Amino acid sequence: MTQALHIHFPGKLVFGNGTLSQLAGDLAGMGKKKVFIVTISPLLGQLEPLIAQLTARGIAVQTDTSIVREPTFADCRALMAVAEPFDPEVVLGIGGGSVLDVAKLVAAQLGNTQTLTDYVGIGLLAGRSRTLICVPATSGTGSEVSPNAILVDETDGQKKGIISPFLVPDMVYVDPLLTLSVPPAITAATGIDALTHCLEAYTNKFAQPLIDVYAFEGMRLIAAHLVRAVTNGADEEARSQVAMGSLLGGFCLGPVNTAGVHALAYPLGSLFHLPHGLSNALLLPYVMAFNAPAAPARYAQVALALGCERGETDEETARRGIDKIRELNQACGIPARLREVNIPYDVIPEMAEDALKITRLLKNNPREITLADAITIYEAAY
Numbered sequence: 001m002t003q004a005l006h007i008h009f010p011g012k013l014v015f016g017n018g019t020l021s022q023l024a025g026d027l028a029g030m031g032k033k034k035v036f037i038v039t040i041s042p043l044l045g046q047l048e049p050l051i052a053q054l055t056a057r058g059i060a061v062q063t064d065t066s067i068v069r070e071p072t073f074a075d076c077r078a079l080m081a082v083a084e085p086f087d088p089e090v091v092l093g094i095g096g097g098s099v100l101d102v103a104k105l106v107a108a109q110l111g112n113t114q115t116l117t118d119y120v121g122i123g124l125l126a127g128r129s130r131t132l133i134c135v136p137a138t139s140g141t142g143s144e145v146s147p148n149a150i151l152v153d154e155t156d157g158q159k160k161g162i163i164s165p166f167l168v169p170d171m172v173y174v175d176p177l178l179t180l181s182v183p184p185a186i187t188a189a190t191g192i193d194a195l196t197h198c199l200e201a202y203t204n205k206f207a208q209p210l211i212d213v214y215a216f217e218g219m220r221l222i223a224a225h226l227v228r229a230v231t232n233g234a235d236e237e238a239r240s241q242v243a244m245g246s247l248l249g250g251f252c253l254g255p256v257n258t259a260g261v262h263a264l265a266y267p268l269g270s271l272f273h274l275p276h277g278l279s280n281a282l283l284l285p286y287v288m289a290f291n292a293p294a295a296p297a298r299y300a301q302v303a304l305a306l307g308c309e310r311g312e313t314d315e316e317t318a319r320r321g322i323d324k325i326r327e328l329n330q331a332c333g334i335p336a337r338l339r340e341v342n343i344p345y346d347v348i349p350e351m352a353e354d355a356l357k358i359t360r361l362l363k364n365n366p367r368e369i370t371l372a373d374a375i376t377i378y379e380a381a382y
Contacts, residue, residue: 005208007255008165010145010172015247017236020135020175024053027090032131036088037063038079038103040095043137046178047094062086067095070269070276071102072152073116073160080109090131093169094178096190097141097276100134101149104167107132122360125164134169137178139229139243140190140277142197142250144172148257157270161360168254176236176243184230188332189277191226191242195219195328196280197249200258202305203291203298204364211256218248219305223324227331260365261287263358264374267351274341281334282341285325286381292318294367338382348378 014022027035035054039047044065054061064082067075083091083106091110093103109116111129119125134144143149149162179187198218201211222245228238264287265279274282292299292315300314303321306328311317326336335341352374356362362369369377 003206005210005255007210007251008147008168009251010169012171013145013174014172015174015244017177017240018175019173020050020178023133023135023173024050024057024059026171027054027059028057030131032059032089034060034086034088035062035090035092036083036086036106037061037092037094038067038099038106039063039065039093040068040099040137041065042181043094043178046181062088067099067102069098070150070152070273071098072154074154076102076105076109076116076151079106083110088130090133092133092135094135094137096136096138097143100136100141100143101151103134104132104143104149104169105151105162108164108166119164120160120162122161122163125162125166128166131171132169133171133173135173135175135178136243136246138182138186138190139176139179139239139246140193142194142246142253144169144174145247145250146253148253152270158354158357159266159270174243174247176240179239179243180233180236182233184233185333186275186277187233188226188230188334189275189281191222191229191246191277192281192284192329192332192334193277194242194246194249195222195226196261196284197252197258198222198245199284199288199302200261200364201249201252201256202302203295203366204256204259205366206256206364207298208256211252214248214251216301216305218245218252219302220307221245221248223306223328226328230332257364258361260291260362260367260369263361263365263369264351264355264377266358267354268343270354271347271351272341272343278334278341281329282338283377283381285322285329286377288322288325289380290369290373290377291365291367292322298366338378343382345382348375348382351378
């Protein structure tokens, strides 16, 4: 351990099927009167009982469904123009990672004299005056418990991170039943994304023993149940186990964070608007193959978490883990190559240059990634 461990947990965490039904009563008990909900249109039907319960308790509700893609700074500012006149006491994010990230920023921005760009980076947000509640509707990003929010800067096309303990929600409700309607392709990509959070934390240059516990169990749960969740979305047990794995991955993001996979995945999103989870899933086995020689014992443990049998050496066991990820991707219907998602070969040098700008993640990687290395990894994935 070469750096201090800092963990910021939500003030309250509720996990389990049907737990969303508790939220209205909890808010009423806190004396809250105005709630701003950031969500997506496909969830509105499932949220009708919650909204009815809130209004029945005299709580004013305003709902916004404008976030339909990976959000930009402009998207966030546009949403603020809607939220500020309402002036809520509570911001409630219900959805995938993009929705939760924006909800976190809206809560931080309300009543804040700082501008959004003032606190891009690590630890620059001065505070948050509104109650923030996050409810994930996918099992993937872990944003509901992380101190991170990611926005695309429309001026240069780059993804920018805002990292602050003030972005950790006050309350989190994880209701796996909300994920039952998530389509197979999104279930697969977000599930592998969650697994990647755990895997990159476990093999991180700055791995921490306490976070290792979350990371190992998160990998185990997701690897054992994701294919079931993808092939039968109504499988409540599989959905619940993957949701728990995703939550554990979210706990890894603050104190340890991700590394090379996420850094190399960013250009796929910023340049080609590939979904974040799919970008990570595509690159995961290739970055693992690059990293494993630098940390064979760690990658051997990854393989065991994924359900592989131990080989005669750590190196052999690590290779089995890489093969297992390829098998998981294939079983979940995730493409194996960049060319299968129409990434042009000749853009690889540009992607490599963009990826190397993500130093806050690359510094965590167990093996240094140079420009030439990034190009080699992209070429292997092509």
